[in-house]
Amino acid sequence: MRDELVAAYLDRLGTPRPERLDTAALRALHRAHQERIPFENLSIHLGESISLDPDDLVDKIVHRRRGGFCYELNGLFAQLLRALGARVDLHGARVYGAGTLSAPMAHLTLLVHTVEGGEPWVCDVGFGAHSTYPLRWAEPWVQEDPGGGFRLVNAGDDVDVVKDGEPQYRIERRPLELADCVPTCWWTATSPESHFTQGVICSRLTADGRISISGDRLIRTVDGVKTEETLADDAALMAAYRDHFGLELPRVPVRTDMPGDPAGR
Template sequence: MDVDAYLDRIGAPRPSAATASALRDLHEAHLSAVPFENLSIHLGEQISLDEDALFDKIVKRRRGGFCYELNGAFAVLLEAFGYTVTRVGARVFGGGRWGPPFDHLALLVSTADGTGTWLADVGFGAHSRHPLRWDDRAEQVDPDGRFALVDTDDGDVEVVKDGEPQYRIELRPRTLADFEPTCWWQQTSPGSNFTRNTICSRLDRGDRVTISGRTLIRTRDGARTEEPLSSDEAALAAYREHFGIHLDEVPKAP
């Protein structure tokens, strides 16, 4: 991996050591620069979990992606700096039920000095701005919510935000290849949320900017505003202005 190019992409300096503080800075920088987006699905682009393909899409083509892509690439970057990264699968909670296994990819990151393990996740959209301390079961206050990690009776760990379950982590270490079947399902199944609508979202100086379908959404200090993107030209301009994504056509959901 061209580490310097990746750091330039997220606007972050090279960390001097694999510390918790550096992880925190890299995590927030990634969320601010690289959007959570599913546009490839609606542009007819094949999503590959090959590490070179992830680097090409996120760094060279300055695009974003969903969890497998974003956390998959971020894991390799962290390992280049000396962090120990364990890739883990999770089931996402939505619609009153748990999703399938490998529904989500999250990262458990240990620092080089042994000062702790952290749950890092730059691929879940609106989630924690900073990594969560993995061994802490007390409430953890983040700029973007109040989080808790809860041990379940079957040995998993449930991530809770503002009192609502987000996803449930299975602790068995995985490889990126383990997520390929579910990644394909997310791209193709009518039952996948990603095939039903387009989404592109990132942190914006501590706030959030999102394009959902044909609506530009800004969230600032808890206040939400919506602006319809009534034409293809307006939508393409919004992708360029807010995400640096230059498209030839507007991605359209069914």
């Protein structure tokens, strides 16, 4: 990533360029990313194509000031961290849901080695409500975080990430390239079986909790207390995207016919 793009990305995050990518700098970037760049699937419901090409990710997230989901957010974050001097490996993960595991590579996460050396950190700015700060890879005990108590547990050849006693996803130890995620990204964005095609979500971390839009509901969590408000009409919904997420959208994101969906749902 060129220096001018690094500067633009850091401006998007509202953070200065760190002198070195040490643990403190990584923690600051990890939190700022989740506060400033929303986890969202709006492209799917705006009829926009989703590309994992590095230039396209920069255009969408940095220049057009949008968000994205795991392949986009973690894929671009990896480029920034590498440009700042970290060694970054991309890893696929299988996501837990209703007590079962998804297919491989349903999620993308990062293992990041800072300039200090030692064990890497699990960095994930693309899983919605998750850890505020990176998680130490080799620690088997609970790591306390504003997002909850996290443990990394060996699961055969892989590693489960557990939050408050509930498994979230299983990281595969074999590293991959972002291009390897293109087929699963396409499935996530197009399949009627994908939960991303079944509903609209936009969410980001805040200083005291989280704020989200799910469908026509504005959801706030402040100091652990959740409240919900139904937005009255399209104008209120567009204003909420703009005021709470800085998103200037061409129209209200609505569920549209997905390619490959014979039912046209």
